[in-house]
Amino acid sequence: MTLFRMTKRNQKSILSYLEKSVHPYKSVIRIKMQPSTLPITQHIKNFLDYIDIEKGLSSKTQENYSRYLKRFTDWLKENKLHDLLPHQLDDNRLWNYRVFLARKTLSRQTKQSLSKKTQNFYLIALRALLSYFAEKDILSLPADKIKLAKQNANHSIHFLPFDQIEKLLASPDVENIIGLRDRAILETLFSSGLRVSELVSLNRENFEKVKDKFLELSIMGKGNKSRAVYFSSRCLVWLAKYLQARKDVDKALFVNYKPGAEKAVSRRITSRSVESIIKKYNKIAGLPLNTTPHTLRHSYATDLLNQGVDLRLVQEFLGHANISTTQIYTHVTNKKLKDVYLRFHSGNKIKNAKTQLKFIKKIKNKK
Secondary structure, eight states: OOOOOOOHHHHHHHHHHHHHSOOGGGGGOOOOOBOOSSOGGGGHHHHHHHHHHTSOOOHHHHHHHHHHHHHHHHHHHHTTOTTOOGGGOOHHHHHHHHHHHHHSOBOTTTSSBOOHHHHHHHHHHHHHHHHHHHHTTBOOOOGGGOOOOOOOSSOOOOOOOHHHHHHHHTOSOTTSHHHHHHHHHHHHHHHHOOOHHHHHTOBGGGTTTOOSSOEEEEEEOGGGOEEEEEEOHHHHHHHHHHHHHOOOOOSBSSBOOSTTGGGSSOOBOOHHHHHHHHHHHHHHHTOOTTOOHHHHHHHHHHHHHHTTOOHHHHHHHHTOSSHHHHTTTHHHHHHHHHHHHHHHOGGGGSTTHHHHHHHHHHHHHHO
16 A cells, blocks of 8 residues: 655645635635734724624623723733734733733732632633634634633632621611612612622613512523523512602613713613622621622522522522532532431431440540
């Protein structure tokens, strides 16, 4: 059998033949990537259009990518690299940007260095931009050159025990419209487990004619996925009080009352405003300063699990696409496993088990 050796000359011949023919493999030949004459900063708008139209990513994801890439373009400007072309972004410049994220960038909320998780958000956005360059045959650094920072496997979450939840809910002064709004926001977050982006998207028309003591509402959540959320009678009472006190006709459920807000096309409250509201009442209630709107979502899930709700059902309540995301609540499930074991395992019912336990304690005391 004669072996065929692939030389450069053979390779060129085969490519030439495929280019000139209607060969079925012609469609898989990629045009050689070309360097772009436009700087990276001028590609951002087209990239955002691409992830909207061709990739079909949600508006929230587009907003996040835009924000994360702005940090990168700001870094380029600060380092006099505003005119950097895609193919000029090399390993060394990428490393310098990673050092900037890790050591010279502070979190807006904590005023501390960015966590590994947050650093990865910025890197994922940049990696998506490099993938876009490859898709459009623009010469650039391969996307797989960006390796994400390793995160601590023991991911812990912050949640509030029930007594602290009660303090937080009781903090607003409900004698004025702002206090009523804030109380309604706090009650809604804890009652429904909504993400803050989902909360600010709610409209008043869904709550104005509610006569039942309980409301089930279908919302469009993360990744444009629909799910049912539930509002307790207590939450609906505070929402009704707030809506009765409203004098405006804005369709948003929660609106802004800052001076000049009434002149805006919409007074819909923003996610950042809700974060500020939570921070304000944290201080009033004397709670940990790292409490955020997402803390109430964690507290909602923790409460359900403590009441015996199955983890799979909590996954549905939270709108998690994957059960692995819900498994961050191991602080509850691990304790429940221990309680179930101590209560039901037959080893605790064997004769002389109590005598054995006393013996073990006696040995420990001698030590």
